[in-house]
Amino acid sequence: MNIRDVAKKAGVAPITVSRCINDSGYCSPEARIRIEAAISELGFVPNRLASGLRSKRTKTIALVVTDITNPFFTTIARAVEDTAGEAGYTVIFSNTDEDPLKEKKYIQMLLEQRVGGIILVPAQSTPDSASFIRQHETPIVILDRRIDNFKADFVRCDSEQGAYQLMSMLLSLGHRDIAILSGPVGVSTSEDRVAGCKRAISEAKAGNLNIQTFYGPFTQQSGYDMSIKVMAKHPRPTAIFAANNFIAIGALKALQAVNVRVPEDVAIVAFDDLPQALITFPFLTVASQPAYEMGKKAAEILLSKLSNENETGFQEIVLPAEIIIRQSSGSPVKP
Amino acid sequence: MNIRDVAKKAGVAPITVSRCINDSGYCSPEARIRIEAAISELGFVPNRLASGLRSKRTKTIALVVTDITNPFFTTIARAVEDTAGEAGYTVIFSNTDEDPLKEKKYIQMLLEQRVGGIILVPAQSTPDSASFIRQHETPIVILDRRIDNFKADFVRCDSEQGAYQLMSMLLSLGHRDIAILSGPVGVSTSEDRVAGCKRAISEAKAGNLNIQTFYGPFTQQSGYDMSIKVMAKHPRPTAIFAANNFIAIGALKALQAVNVRVPEDVAIVAFDDLPQALITFPFLTVASQPAYEMGKKAAEILLSKLSNENETGFQEIVLPAEIIIRQSSGSPVKP
DNA sequence: CTGTTAGCGCGTTCAG
DNA sequence: CTGAACGCGCTAACAG
Numbered sequence: 001m002n003i004r005d006v007a008k009k010a011g012v013a014p015i016t017v018s019r020c021i022n023d024s025g026y027c028s029p030e031a032r033i034r035i036e037a038a039i040s041e042l043g044f045v046p047n048r049l050a051s052g053l054r055s056k057r058t059k060t061i062a063l064v065v066t067d068i069t070n071p072f073f074t075t076i077a078r079a080v081e082d083t084a085g086e087a088g089y090t091v092i093f094s095n096t097d098e099d100p101l102k103e104k105k106y107i108q109m110l111l112e113q114r115v116g117g118i119i120l121v122p123a124q125s126t127p128d129s130a131s132f133i134r135q136h137e138t139p140i141v142i143l144d145r146r147i148d149n150f151k152a153d154f155v156r157c158d159s160e161q162g163a164y165q166l167m168s169m170l171l172s173l174g175h176r177d178i179a180i181l182s183g184p185v186g187v188s189t190s191e192d193r194v195a196g197c198k199r200a201i202s203e204a205k206a207g208n209l210n211i212q213t214f215y216g217p218f219t220q221q222s223g224y225d226m227s228i229k230v231m232a233k234h235p236r237p238t239a240i241f242a243a244n245n246f247i248a249i250g251a252l253k254a255l256q257a258v259n260v261r262v263p264e265d266v267a268i269v270a271f272d273d274l275p276q277a278l279i280t281f282p283f284l285t286v287a288s289q290p291a292y293e294m295g296k297k298a299a300e301i302l303l304s305k306l307s308n309e310n311e312t313g314f315q316e317i318v319l320p321a322e323i324i325i326r327q328s329s330g331s332p333v334k335p
Numbered sequence: 336m337n338i339r340d341v342a343k344k345a346g347v348a349p350i351t352v353s354r355c356i357n358d359s360g361y362c363s364p365e366a367r368i369r370i371e372a373a374i375s376e377l378g379f380v381p382n383r384l385a386s387g388l389r390s391k392r393t394k395t396i397a398l399v400v401t402d403i404t405n406p407f408f409t410t411i412a413r414a415v416e417d418t419a420g421e422a423g424y425t426v427i428f429s430n431t432d433e434d435p436l437k438e439k440k441y442i443q444m445l446l447e448q449r450v451g452g453i454i455l456v457p458a459q460s461t462p463d464s465a466s467f468i469r470q471h472e473t474p475i476v477i478l479d480r481r482i483d484n485f486k487a488d489f490v491r492c493d494s495e496q497g498a499y500q501l502m503s504m505l506l507s508l509g510h511r512d513i514a515i516l517s518g519p520v521g522v523s524t525s526e527d528r529v530a531g532c533k534r535a536i537s538e539a540k541a542g543n544l545n546i547q548t549f550y551g552p553f554t555q556q557s558g559y560d561m562s563i564k565v566m567a568k569h570p571r572p573t574a575i576f577a578a579n580n581f582i583a584i585g586a587l588k589a590l591q592a593v594n595v596r597v598p599e600d601v602a603i604v605a606f607d608d609l610p611q612a613l614i615t616f617p618f619l620t621v622a623s624q625p626a627y628e629m630g631k632k633a634a635e636i637l638l639s640k641l642s643n644e645n646e647t648g649f650q651e652i653v654l655p656a657e658i659i660i661r662q663s664s665g666s667p668v669k670p
Numbered sequence: 671c672t673g674t675t676a677g678c679g680c681g682t683t684c685a686g
Numbered sequence: 687c688t689g690a691a692c693g694c695g696c697t698a699a700c701a702g
Contacts, residue, residue: 053679
């Protein structure tokens with residue numbers, strides 16, 4: 001079953017069917033009616049493989065993230081899918097588990113499928129994967145995390161500023177012994193958040209500051225382990241900055257395990273909010289990232305690259321984090 | 336750049352390159368070495384569009400779910416991707432938002448792409464979408480929810496039994512006024528869970544039972560709204576059965592809003608657990624579905640259909656729900 | 671065990 | 687504005 005069968009049935013040439021299906025070129029209204037009738041009568045489904053092979057363009061894009069179980073990325077995935085779906089694109093999601101090897105393998109697969117473009121949350125800040133994509137003339141948008149020495153469209157949240165605000169809050173509440181539970185070294189969001197904290201600290205000019213910084217994966221386990229370690233220290237910190245949602249939850253569980261009250265004994269602030277649909281009692285004071293907008297913006301940029309080939313240079317979109325004050329910081333709650 | 340270029344460089348025939356890349360047919364070790372050298376030297380990436388067009392098989396499957404923001408489906412997505420990825424398959428995820436029209440649109444797109452097979456969580460129990468897929472000779476595995484009058488491979492959790500156990504627990508704890516906050520009518524998981532409740536109720540043979548059943552979408556908002564309504568009734572229920580995780584969270588928020596304590600004033604049990612990575616203080620007594628195993632099993636069945644064409648009829652895999660007793664039911668917590 | 675030939679279904683190109 | 691011919695890159699079928 002192909003467009004020739006449809007053409008025969010509708011009494012037109014195959015190419016007319018093609019133009020009708022793809023809205024490329026003119027197709028007379030009466031021909032369109034006969035063609036559509038033939039299509040539904042035959043149950044014809046156009047073959048995008050053949051179409052893509054011939055035209056060297058596919059209506060498929062890919063989103064590569066590092067952890068699909070993190071609601072932050074789930075929300076991004078949804079945004080990308082909504083945006084791309086409206087434009088008639090299919091989205092392939094891939095999950096790298098922060099593993100550069102898995103990332104490389106998936107990118108290879110995506111290029112083999114000739115996806116039209118890729119939105120990449122890089123597992124590491126080296127440009128290998130992104131360069132590989134670009135070598136194959138596939139448009140790319142970098143999302144969430146920076147890649148060193150690589151010029152590209154880039155959508156991210158202002159991690160530095162969000163962390164700065166959270167840390168400033170802790171300092172203004174009088175905390176002097178603070179633990180920073182960061183994400184992994186070599187990931188820009190980790191580093192920006194630590195940098196934001198450091199800026200707040202240096203601007204505070206407070207005396208007797210005791211700031212400890214720990215690095216580990218963006219996981220609950222890591223947050224738990226780092227917190228247990230932290231709580232054994234003397235002097236014990238009176239506040240914790242958690243670099244993402246999973247680390248924060250790990251920290252809360254650890255403090256619960258060692259019978260430390262939040263926020264009475266130790267205050268906690270965190271980067272990344274959790275979706276309200278999943279949380280019964282919102283408790284954490286957070287810098288919330290506009291995940292949906294980030295995904296939407298990334299998809300829009302990619303789609304515009306795919307329609308207009310006019311290269312207008314690269315853009316960097318930086319969206320602000322929103323500070324949401326709740327109980328965990330021990331700070332006065334907004335009315 | 337194509338396999339002919341590679342073949343020329345390696346001094347073999349194009350078909351030999353093809354056989355080497357796909358491990359189909361024999362390729363001498365020395366040829367393989369020369370071919371691999373040529374591939375990496377040229378930066379060649381095989382074109383799966385052409386391959387799929389010719390061979391009428393693609394290394395791509397699709398997973399269609401109704402709500403990608405629900406961790407239950409996220410976990411399934413991850414399982415499918417892990418399983419398929421190992422076998423060299425790419426997965427396309429689609430999200431229907433419980434909308435049959437969106438479902439139809441996505442399935443059309445997937446068939447156009449000639450995916451090798453589809454794992455479908457149907458938005459409704461009518462066989463339209465599934466029949467459409469089968470008409471196009473694409474293997475299909477139904478996941479989570481039953482489709483009426485349609486024979487197919489089917490992987491699900493035993494909703495009836497899980498609900499039966501939860502409801503039995505409430506009854507044995509002495510509750511007589513119970514509200515069932517169900518999912519939508521016409522979705523088999525909803526109906527099975529209500530049926531399980533009803534079986535427990537009829538077996539209990541308790542007197543003075545006052546059971547009210549409400550139906551609504553599987554969302555937090557619906558859980559909230561139904562709970563507010565329920566709490567205004569006289570006599571007020573002393574226990575709530577929530578048909579999924581989102582409904583349960585909505586119920587908890589509603590009870591909090593009207594100053595009803597859980598479990599002291601009202602006990603709550605729910606279907607679906609929430610991932611531990613997202614929850615600080617696990618509180619809900621639940622029937623937990625083996626989401627990862629469900630996704631894995633569905634993917635395995637689909638992949639086996641794709642490799643062996645030997646039709647051995649259809650299988651229905653029913654995995655048990657696990658009852659996890661926590662505080663919300665007011666029942667004695669397991670040691 | 672390897673190579674040759676032909677064609678998958680479509681869209682580009684150029685002619686009518 | 688519509689149609690005919692060709693070829694995209696690959697592999698099935700068959701030959702050597």
